[in-house]
Amino acid sequence: MTAASADLTVNGRRASFTALPDDERLLDTLRWRLGLKGTKEGCRTGDCGACTVLVDGRSTLSCLTLTREVEDAAITTIDLGAGDREVDRVRAAFAAAGALQCGYCTPGFVIALAGLLKERGRSLSLDEILDSLQGNLCRCTGYAAIARAAALAREAAP
Amino acid sequence: MSAATRSDLAVKLAGGAIYGTDLDLPGMRWAALVPSPVAHGRVRSVDLAPARRLPGVVAIGAEDLPSLLPGSGDADRPIFPTREVLYRNQPLAAVAASTLPEARRAAAAVRVDIEPLPAVIDLESVFPDWPGAEADRSPHVIAHVHARHGEIEAAFRSADRVVEETYRTASVHQVALEPHACVASVTGDRWYVRTSTQTPFGIREDVASLLGVPEERVVVDGTWVGGGFGGKGSSLLEPFALLLSRAADRPVRLALDYRQEFELGRTTLPAVIRLATAVRGARIVGRRVRLLLDVGSSLPGRDFATGYSIGFLLGPYRTDAFEVEGYGVRTNKPPFGPHRAPFAPQCAFAVESHLAEVARSVGVDPDAFRADHLWHEGDSTALGQRVGPFGLPSALEQARATAARWRAERPPGRGVGIGMGFWSTGTGAGGEVRLVLTPTELRIVQGEREIGSGSVLRGLVVVAERALGIPSDRVRVEYLSTAEAPYDSGVFGSRTVGALGRAILEASASLGATLAERLGEAGPVRLELTGGELIAVARSVRRPVRELLSPGELSVGLVANGRHFADPRKIDDSRVVTGSFYPYTDFTGAAHVAEVSVDRETGAVRVERYAAFHDAGAVVDPGTARASVEGGIAMGLGIALTEEALWSDDGRFLNAHLLDYRIPTLGEVPVPDVTFVEGFPGAGPFGAKGLGEPPIIPVPAAIAAAIRDASGAHVTELPISAERVARALKLL
Structure with missing residues (x-):
């Protein structure tokens, strides 16, 4: 596998690598090169959604994305701190609804929901939002509290 | 009050919670296991030389253990099999390298020579007919439990109707989204492992026994747990990571990918349940329940599943006469392990479905029929325990x-x-907590981690809040490793609030008594918050905690300990013919x-x-x-x-x-x-x-x-x- 230099923009910061293997997944670059462990590794086959990040504002499974594919994009992860309107709104909704237990799926859900709100805002119905979140698995909550959080986040959207 | 007051919300929503999979130590090596290619076989050789020739690779197999370990481990549970492989993917050796791809290449380079033996996978192929007297001599039977009570033969003979059915249940996995992962670091005679677990002290005990290392030299530290559900209740990867760290003289990370999580996880295996119910009029007069449980490659004498599981086929219904018999049957799969309420949902499915059919057969509404036979307080269970x-x-x-x-x-x-x-609540040996009161907060010092349910971060905090009247945002749970924390047997069995909670009550009472004495006032003490300071209040007397602590206590806090060990419980042994059944307490x-x-x-x-x-x-x-x-x-x-x-x-x-x-x-x-x-x-x-x-x-x-x-x-x-x-x- 060849490796060449690469640049990546994550949470508004530019990162450069001198030798990045062509087959490296975005999930691994984030977690093990940049130390951004907020994005979780679950199945690595695109079935659980725990690794969801935003690529130019769109929900993307970082386990199925080659880092090379997103060199020119703006990547947003759960590690971005405070200040992003939609991410903060979703976090507040999750806290108010108590929508997490072990928390391992939480970064994926928060980012996926924030991505939906960024793209479509309140033009999405709650049912459409819940449909869109079906690719994110949670084993603890039974989704009831997550659905409550999604409703709260939607209501708070402009 | 809502779950929104959990103190882990902020860190988990910020992406700052570190789980087992996130662990990273400086100089850390990455590890991989060498899996058995067959489900059953005789080990001829495991040749590590091709892996060792790769740059930076450390490889260990069975023959390396004597030089890595201070003593000998558990002969019944070898780290690596030397004679017989019992299930597919059973680890035969382990390797560590600078990167995960290198570790995987090294694992693939190990030359494994195993003579395949016939594998038993399907439980029912072992006993195409129900096991009879020959079962006790079968090498596949590792547990046999049998109990009876009342005039069972007479009950079936005199019945108006007997309904017999067979139920089958599937193998299910916990599917915690976080696969198993740990990092080990062995330095001198300190065997340190940080791992995502429901039972830090259980891991310590297990690792010590498996490796033959004295328990006090094993230090287990937890992480945030990305779901347990029973799957993270005993050691799985820790012994391999520790041995590799000793061999490599470096920290070693070992984690499963999700495929391996399924393949190596210890979980519920298939079962066959046979139920026969004798009815006279609309009344159950006798029940026979029989269980054939696949326990995988569980070891004789180490099978908890058979006697534990079968209990859930006996209740929650009154029966004058019953007979229960179960077999734990060994197959070439990983050992049986607990999955949230081990085997109880499967038993309830069979019992409830069956009794509904029994009710229909005698023309009674199934819900009314079950209501008529349900346990009430004061009833006796099939094994002679009183229902509370x-x-x-x-x-x-x-x-x-x-x-x-x-x-x-x-x-x-x-x-x-x-x-x-x-x-039934209340499994596990028991546990201890330490409460530490400072002028501004109360710390609950203990050895468990929050696994997600909230039993530690909410359950224990609420108990302290109610016992001492302290605002819950002034109660902080402190996690310590097994080297420093008071002992507890683990977060499992729905026991945390019941057992550790009672330890907190005891510690709270002791803390309250000390404060009352210093206040010079008898009676319960509450801790109120005023201007960021805790105030101890007993009747009309109020003084800041700061003024009640000695200079030494002002620096380290006022300490009170509490403990709770399991309540006694016993079944009526005269009803047991053979095997171990599980006694209950605190019925729910x-x-x-x-x-x-x-x-x-x-x-x-x-x-x-x-x-x-x-x-x-x-x-x-x-x-x-x-x-x-x-x-x-x-x-x-x-x-x-x-x-x-x-x-x-x-x-x-x-x-x-x-x-x-x-x-x-x-x-x-x-x-x-x-x-x-x-x-x-x-x-x-x-x-x-x-x-x-x-x-x-x-x-x-x-x-x-x-x-x-x-x-x-x-x-x-x-x-x-x-x-x-x-x-x-x-x-x-």
Whole structure:
């Protein structure tokens, strides 16, 4: 596998690598090169959604994305701190609804929901939002509290 | 009060919580296991030389253990098999390298020579007919339990009717989203491992025994746990990571990918349940229950599953005469391990479905029939234990009212059913806590980690809050490693609030007594917050905690210890013919109501409405309690409808990924109505009973009853897949 230099923009910061293997997944670059462990590794086959990040504002499974594919994009992860309107709104909704237990799926859900709100805002119905979140698995909550959080986040959207 | 007051919300929502998979130590090596290519075989050789020739690779196998270990480990449980491989993917050796791809290449380079032996995968191939007297001599039988009570033969002889049925249940996996992961670092004689676990002290004990290292030299530190559900309750990767770290003289990370998580996880395996019930009039006069349980490659004498599981086939119903017999049958799969309420949902599915059929056979309403036979407080269980305060009859009464309403309202094609289950709180040896009071906060120092349910971060905090009247945001849970923390047996068995909570009560009482003495006032002490300072209040006397502490205590805090070890409980041994049964304490239960629709062409089931009625004793934290029930129902729906590990004849886990092993998704779980039936106090703090596991237990039974009601399909096998419903309806 060849490796060449690469640049990546994550949470508004530019990162450069001198030798990045062509087959490296975005999930691994984030977690093990940049130390951004907020994005979780679950199945690595695109079935659980725990690794969801935003690529130019769109929900993307970082386990199925080659880092090379997103060199020119703006990547947003759960590690971005405070200040992003939609991410903060979703976090507040999750806290108010108590929508997490072990928390391992939480970064994926928060980012996926924030991505939906960024793209479509309140033009999405709650049912459409819940449909869109079906690719994110949670084993603890039974989704009831997550659905409550999604409703709260939607209501708070402009 | 809502779950929103959990103190882990902020760190988890910021992405700052470090789980086992996130661990990273400077200079860390990455590890991989060398899997057995066959499910059963004789080890001829495991040649590590090709792996060792790769740059930077450390490889260890059975022959390296004497030089790495101070003593000898458990001869019955070798780290690496030297003679016989018992299941596919059983680790034969382990390697570490600078990167994960290098470690995987090194693992693949190891030359394994194993002479294949016939593998037993299918439980029922061992005993095509039910085991008879020959079973005790079978090398496949590692546990035999048998108990009886009353005039069982006479009961069956004199019965108006005997209903006999066979039920089959599937192998299901915990599917915690975080796969197993740990980092080990051995320095000098300190064997340190940081791991995602429900039982830090259990891991310490297990590792010490497996490696032959004295317990006090093993240090286990926890992380945030990305879901446990029983799967992170005993050691799995830790011994390998520790040995590699010793060999490499570096920290070593060992984690499973999700395929391996399925393949190596210890979980529920298939079972066959035979039930026979003798009825006179509308009354049960005798029950025979028999269980054939696949225990995988569990070791003789180490099988907890058979005697534990079978108990759930005996209740929660009165029976004058009964006979129960079960066999733990060894197959070439990984050892059986606990899955949230181990095997209770499967037993409840069989018992509830069966008794409903029995009721129908004598023309009685199944819900009324079950209500007539249900345990009440003061009844004796089949094994002679007295049932304490027990809210299940009240829960059933409320469930029946809901079911009647739903039946009246339902659109055509839908069915409504009730399922029940019981549970017992209080497993585990016990535990201790240390309370540390400073002028501004109370710390709960203990050895468990929050696994997600909230039992540590909410349950224990609320107990301290109520015991001392202290605002909960001034109570902080402190996690320490096994080297520093007081002992506790683990977060499992729905025991945390009941057991550690009582340790907190004891410590709180001791702390209160010290403060009362220093205040010069008898009576209970409360801790109020004024201007950021804690004030101790006893009757009319109020003084800042700061003024009550000695100079030494001002620097380290005022310390009070509390402990709680398991309540005594005993079954009536005169009823046991052979084997170990599991005694219960603090009985609890739940009745669930499900409404489903069944597709009359495909057999596909959709859950439309759901209601749960739980006896949780006195609920200590309503938000956390509700969350536990909501989550348990979803997990139970998986067991009921979709989850089934498929094992090939040569021992492969065929659907070892989340696309084919289907857990419920967001659109498939209705938001349930959750009701707590109060007035049946348990032995826990303020009357609490455990609530971690009970919510999963009645779900498959309730779903099966609703499917039966909607379509007439009586499915006797879990999961109740669309295909099985279609077969029962003769659509296939």
